[in-house]
Amino acid sequence: MSATKNKGEKKSSAPQLRARYLRQPTPFCAGCGHGIFINAFLRAAEAAGLDFGRTVFVSGIGCGAWVPSPHFLADTLHVTHGRAIAFATGIKLTRPELEVVVISGDGDLVTIGGNHLIHAARRNLPIKVFCLNNWLFGMTGGQVSATTPSGAITATTPAGNPHRSFDLVRLVRGAGAPYVARWPVARPRQLRRGIETALREPGFAFVEVLSICPTQYGRANRAQWAQVGGEEVSLAWAMLSWQEANCISRRKAQKEGAADRIVVGEWREGDETWSA
Amino acid sequence: MSKKFIVELDEALCKGQTCAICQHTCPQGVFAVSDRATAQGVWPLRVAQPEACTGCRRCELFCPELAISVTPAGEQVVEPTAPQPAGPAVATPPLHPPQLLGGKRGGGGWTTAPGTLSPGVHFLSGNEACAEGALAAGCRFYGGYPITPSSEIMVRMARRLPEVGGTFAQMEDEIASLSAVIGASWAGIKSMTATSGPGFSLMVESLGYAVMTETPCVIVNVQRAGPSTGQASRPAQGDVMQAHWGSHGGPEIIALAPWSVQEMYDLTIRAFNLAERFRVPVIVLADEVVGHLYETITVEPTVRCFNRVRWPQDSPFGTEADDGVPPMPAFGEGARLLVTGSTHDARGIRRTTDPRTQERLVRRLARKLLAHRDEIDDWEAYFTADAERLVVAYGSVARSALWAVQEARHQGQRVGLLRLKSLWPFPDDIVARYASSLTPPKVGGERGGEVVVPEMNLGQVAREVERCVTAPVTCLPQTNGELIDPRRILRYLLAGRWER
Numbered sequence: 061m062s063a064t065k066n067k068g069e070k071k072s073s074a075p076q077l078r079a080r081y082l083r084q085p086t087p088f089c090a091g092c093g094h095g096i097f098i099n100a101f102l103r104a105a106e107a108a109g110l111d112f113g114r115t116v117f118v119s120g121i122g123c124g125a126w127v128p129s130p131h132f133l134a135d136t137l138h139v140t141h142g143r144a145i146a147f148a149t150g151i152k153l154t155r156p157e158l159e160v161v162v163i164s165g166d167g168d169l170v171t172i173g174g175n176h177l178i179h180a181a182r183r184n185l186p187i188k189v190f191c192l193n194n195w196l197f198g199m200t201g202g203q204v205s206a207t208t209p210s211g212a213i214t215a216t217t218p219a220g221n222p223h224r225s226f227d228l229v230r231l232v233r234g235a236g237a238p239y240v241a242r243w244p245v246a247r248p249r250q251l252r253r254g255i256e257t258a259l260r261e262p263g264f265a266f267v268e269v270l271s272i273c274p275t276q277y278g279r280a281n282r283a284q285w286a287q288v289g290g291e292e293v294s295l296a297w298a299m300l301s302w303q304e305a306n307c308i309s310r311r312k313a314q315k316e317g318a319a320d321r322i323v324v325g326e327w328r329e330g331d332e333t334w335s336a
Numbered sequence: 337m338s339k340k341f342i343v344e345l346d347e348a349l350c351k352g353q354t355c356a357i358c359q360h361t362c363p364q365g366v367f368a369v370s371d372r373a374t375a376q377g378v379w380p381l382r383v384a385q386p387e388a389c390t391g392c393r394r395c396e397l398f399c400p401e402l403a404i405s406v407t408p409a410g411e412q413v414v415e416p417t418a419p420q421p422a423g424p425a426v427a428t429p430p431l432h433p434p435q436l437l438g439g440k441r442g443g444g445g446w447t448t449a450p451g452t453l454s455p456g457v458h459f460l461s462g463n464e465a466c467a468e469g470a471l472a473a474g475c476r477f478y479g480g481y482p483i484t485p486s487s488e489i490m491v492r493m494a495r496r497l498p499e500v501g502g503t504f505a506q507m508e509d510e511i512a513s514l515s516a517v518i519g520a521s522w523a524g525i526k527s528m529t530a531t532s533g534p535g536f537s538l539m540v541e542s543l544g545y546a547v548m549t550e551t552p553c554v555i556v557n558v559q560r561a562g563p564s565t566g567q568a569s570r571p572a573q574g575d576v577m578q579a580h581w582g583s584h585g586g587p588e589i590i591a592l593a594p595w596s597v598q599e600m601y602d603l604t605i606r607a608f609n610l611a612e613r614f615r616v617p618v619i620v621l622a623d624e625v626v627g628h629l630y631e632t633i634t635v636e637p638t639v640r641c642f643n644r645v646r647w648p649q650d651s652p653f654g655t656e657a658d659d660g661v662p663p664m665p666a667f668g669e670g671a672r673l674l675v676t677g678s679t680h681d682a683r684g685i686r687r688t689t690d691p692r693t694q695e696r697l698v699r700r701l702a703r704k705l706l707a708h709r710d711e712i713d714d715w716e717a718y719f720t721a722d723a724e725r726l727v728v729a730y731g732s733v734a735r736s737a738l739w740a741v742q743e744a745r746h747q748g749q750r751v752g753l754l755r756l757k758s759l760w761p762f763p764d765d766i767v768a769r770y771a772s773s774l775t776p777p778k779v780g781g782e783r784g785g786e787v788v789v790p791e792m793n794l795g796q797v798a799r800e801v802e803r804c805v806t807a808p809v810t811c812l813p814q815t816n817g818e819l820i821d822p823r824r825i826l827r828y829l830l831a832g833r834w835e836r
Contacts, residue, residue, distance in 0.1 A: 074402040075346070085401060090351035090378075095400020102402070116667045118519070130674050130686060135667040137522060138676035139515065140545050146512035150519030150527065151667060153503045154477050158523070158668045179508040248397040274354075294353065297360035 077102045081112060083133050087126070091296025093271030094127055094192055096245040101127075101163075101190070104255035115159040116151050120144040120173060123199045124165025124192035124271075142173030145180045148187050156186075161259075166193040170226055171206040178235035181264055188258055189266045191228060194273035202276030213280040228268040233327055238263045241326035244270040246303035254326065270307070270322065272299040340409035341389040349403035350380035358395035358404055364388040367395065444612075444645035444663070448638045449474065452500055455637035462600040462626040463488035463530075465633055466556055467496060469604030470528050472639045475554070476502035477527040479516035481509055481535060484568040485624040486558035489530040510535035514542035518551045522675060524666030526608060530556035533575055534565060537582070543617055544583035545677045547701060550653065550662070552611035552644055554604065556620040558627040559731075561792075561817040570817030571624035573731055573792040579619045580760045585698075588705045590712055591619040591760040593730040597631035603757065609642040610712060614704055615661055621759060623792070625732035625819050653697075654682025660704035705761055714757035715766050719745060723752030724775050725829070727788045728767060728801055730756040733820050737790055740825035750775065751829055759797065764804045771805035786810055790825050 072080065081102045088095050105112070117128035121141035129138035139147045144162045152160040162169070169177055169191045180187065196214050197203040204214040204221050207228065211220040233240050239261045243254040251269065258265040272278065274295040278285065285298035288305060308318055310325030343366055345358070352369070353359075358381055359367040368384035389406065396406045452471040460468065467489050470478075478493040490506070497504040503520075507513040513529045520527040531539060536557045546553055559575050561567035575582075579591045590610050594603045600622060607618040647663035652673060655662040662682070665671040674684030679694045687693035705712065719741060720726065729737035734755040741753045754770045756763060774785045787805055789798035790812035798811035812834055814820045828834050 073405040073407065074396060074399065075405060078402050082402070085349055088400065090354035091357060092400055095402075096357075096398055099397060099399060099402050103397075113670050113672075114668055116523075129676060130684075133672055135671070135673045136675065137519065137667075138674075138678065139518075140541050140677060143511060143515040143542070146507065146515035147519035149505065149507070149512070150477065150479055150516030150521075151523045153505055153516070154520040154525040154527075155523040155668060175508050176512055179512070248394075252397065293360050294356040296355050297357055300357065300361075 071103070071106050074099075077106070081105070081133050082131050084131060086131055088123065089275040091272070091274045091294060092123070093194060093245040093273065093299075094123060096248055097190070097192055097251070097269050097271060098127055098131070100245075100248050100252040101255055104252045104259060107252075108256045108259040110159060110161075110259055114157075115161060116148075118144045118148040118151070118160065118162045119164045120168035121199075122165040122168045122197065123194070123273075124163065125168055127192065128161070128163045142168055142171075143176060144168065145173065145176040145187070145189065149176075149180060149185055152185060152187050160187040162187060162189045164191065165198070166191055166195070166207040166228070167197045167205045170228060170231075171197075174206070174226075174231075177232065177266075181232050181235035181237035181266065184236065184238060184263045186263050188261070189264070190255070190258075190269055191266065192269050192271045193228065194271040195225075195277050196273065198273045198276050202273075202280055212277070214277075215280070228266075229323075229327060232266045237266050238329040239265040239326070240268075241266070242268040242270065242322070242324045244303045244307045244322075244324055245272060246270075246300040246307065247324075250324075257326065270303060270324070272296065272303065274299055339391060340387070341391045342407045342409055343383045343386045343389050343395075344405050344407075345381060345383050346401075346403040347374070347380040347382065349401040350378065351401060352378035352380050355400065356381060357398045357400070361394045361398050363392070364390055444643045446640060446642055449641045451635060451637055451639055452496075453635045455635055457632050457634055459630060459632050460597055460601075461488060462594070462597045462622065462629050462631075463558065464492050465597045465601040466530070466604045466620070466622070466627075467492035468635075469601040470554065470608065471496055471500055471502075472601075472635075473605040473608035474526045474641050474643070475528050475608060476500070477505075477517065477520040477525045478502070478529065479505045479507050479513045479520065479527070480529045480531065481507055481513050483510075483532045483535045485560055485627050486530045486532045486535075486556065488627070489556060489558070510538035511542065514539040514546070514553070514555065517553045518542060518546050518549070521551045521553050522549075522667055522673075524668075526552070526612070528554040528556065528608075530558065532558050532560045532568075533562045533572075536575060536578065540578070540582040544585055544587060546617040547583065547587040547589070548585075548677045549675050550615040550664070550701070551617065552608075552615050552664070553617050554607045554611055554620065555617055556604070556622060559621065559623040561815070567817040569624065571732060571792060571819055572815065572817065573621075573623055573733065573796070574815070576621060576759060576793065576796040579621055588702045589619060589760045590614070590616055590705060591621045591758070592714065593621045593757060593759050594626055595731055595734045595755065595757075596626060597629055598633040599757070600626055601633050601635070605639060605641075606714075609640075612642045612644045613661070613711070614708065615644065615664055616705065619760075621731065623731050629732075651682035653680055653684050654700075659708065660700045709761055709763065709765070712758055712761060713763040713766055715763060716755045716757065717770060718753040718755070720752035720754065720770055720773070722750055722775050724750040725752070725786045725788060726770055726774055726807075727751060727753045727790065727825070727829075728756065728797065729753065729790055730759060730797065733790055733792060736820045736822035737825055739822035740829055743822075743826050744829040747830060749829055756797070762800045762804070767801055767804045771801075771807050774807065788812060788828065790814070790820050792820060
């Protein structure tokens with residue numbers, strides 16, 4: 061595995077990755093976690109041997125949906141809000157020889173489109189789904205999402221989110237997905253390896269990518285970042301630092317307990333830890 | 337002496353100190369904020385202390401813009417980094433069997449295909465005939481959700497599609513159904529769904545997406561009585577306006593209205609041909625009566641089919657050709673398609689604030705249908721040569737209307753029938769022509785030259801007819817969930833009474 065890791069990381073330089081896989085620079089805000097995902101995804105795709113000429117990227121509406129379309133130099137389908145997986149279903153069922161990869165946000169894939177997500181998981185449709193979770197609706201101005209943590213300030217929860225959020229890993233596992241993972245953008249090496257693993261899965265694979273949105277979530281919840289030097293560093297780095305400090309691997313969590321931290325790792329059907 | 341690394345940062349891509357992830361993640365202080373801003377007002381990062389780099393590559397793997405590379409000294413490889421052209425670099429053969437894609441790559445147009453049902457007479461329900469028509473037209477994907485009174489179409493497709501090498505999917509709702517159909521169509525496969533009012537309401541967002549992305553597909557709406565859940569097993573014609581105007585943005589739409597089991601077969605084939613010809617969604621506006629009716633139909637040994645024109649190397653969303661219909665490549669052919677429901681130029685590149693692109697696109701989408709009414713308009717006329725009055729009817733109601741007109745003729749009334757087989761784009765010229773050629777009545781009276789429109793709604797097509805003719809228009813509405821009784825129409829034609 062470590063040999064694969066090094067090989068994957070060193071294969072292409074950043075300019076080479078941009079030239080091979082991207083049409084143009086992204087319009088994302090400075091410090092957006094989605095860019096970190098793009099960086100990791102392109103390296104992972106190359107390591108996994110994903111042929112962009114035989115891959116269809118499907119995305120819905122929102123910032124996350126703009127990751128593949130119009131940026132990836134491949135066939136891209138940029139669809140209605142929440143329906144990316146449904147469109148992808150039609151493609152994969154009729155052209156099973158094509159790789160179909162869905163990349164979109166939490167608002168798109170879960171808040172409005174959750175029905176399609178659980179049904180694709182239930183059917184074990186052999187597509188790969190990457191959910192860029194930035195904890196709110198970024199593009200429309202930072203409104204609450206089904207993944208916004210309780211108490212968080214958003215444009216539509218000025219007194220704090222009164223509701224609980226979806227645990228996407230538990231949700232999609234519960235729906236029957238054979239492979240589910242969660243990786244933070246604060247750990248780009250882990251993220252790259254995780255994406256590569258998911259791309260190699262034979263069946264339905266779902267990866268929750270813990271992204272960051274400094275512009276909306278970061279500014280609305282400044283107090284949260286104070287503990288990690290929020291005044292001294294950029295908001296993006298403060299959020300990444302918070303994420304790094306508040307994520308715990310599955311193995312570690314099993315030993316010492318997760319407390320309030322976010323458990324990251326992968327859950328594969330058949331593993332002894334699947335139900336953990 | 338530790339190893340040396342070359343750190344390169346493309347300042348043109350850098351989004352500056354608001355990000356500064358490289359600066360913060362670097363334990364060695366390699367990066368610093370530049371002392372001059374770019375023209376865009378960004379204060380980019382720069383490589384301030386390259387000699388301090390230990391090659392951990394955290395900056396390189398973090399950079400959201402892929403603007404940083406870290407290379408061990410002496411290992412730099414000069415490679416061309418110019419962006420590749422958006423078009424196919426290498427011509428790749430189609431991955432799917434050509435027969436499913438409708439002929440050879442780059443082909444398309446009219447062709448004659450062998451039928452999928454044995455030639456001759458069959459006894460089928462309208463819904464079953466609709467499914468068979470779709471298969472004959474080359475449909476090889478069905479995505480749907482059960483709803484009365486359309487479900488027999490999907491049940492038939494579930495059994496029949498695997499027999500002809502196609503794919504069937506029962507989706508989780510009607511939104512997913514039409515979405516999957518559009519995805520399959522871009523995968524190069526002729527695709528359809530069928531539903532009824534409540535399901536059609538869920539589909540209209542995707543319907544607009546199909547219009548905007550110019551995706552050929554067929555949607556059968558076996559109309560039932562509404563609004564809302566209404567009467568699930570009862571006929572109506574209440575979705576005529578919704579079919580056209582249900583989707584936001586006011587797109588032009590093609591809708592066909594079959595009146596028999598034979599036409600459930602024939603017009604479904606025609607719907608696919610029009611969809612492929614003009615790269616549009618086509619709606620078959622059936623109703624519960626023709627959906628559940630059993631009749632004999634005649635199946636020809638061959639079917640005339642139109643297959644989308646492909647040419648993957650051309651712009652898929654714009655054309656200088658007169659017909660305004662661009663060629664349509666499929667996924668997986670190396671075209672590296674940008675398909676989006678947002679406003680886009682000829683290559684699919686989003687232009688979401690450019691007024692010219694928006695106007696050009698919206699107008700072309702409308703023009704490609706409105707300029708081809710001669711290929712779309714479809715109707716039948718009965719007893720119109722000497723008619724003083726004209727009944728305009730469509731769908732199952734036209735069956736009642738024909739009987740009533742025939743009976744009225746027997747009783748000396750000069751009445752004709754114009755049966756509309758295509759409802760959208762509304763055949764203005766056809767309706768106007770037949771209305772204006774009505775013979776002036778021998779006996780005077782205010783109803784002379786009257787146009788009568790019986791329909792199972794409160795007057796949707798009647799309003800369109802009013803727009804097209806100068807003659808007085810009378811709507812004969814019925815919304816009780818029953819097919820309009822032919823005797824009721826006759827009573828109106830003879831006595832001018834529409835009460836029950």
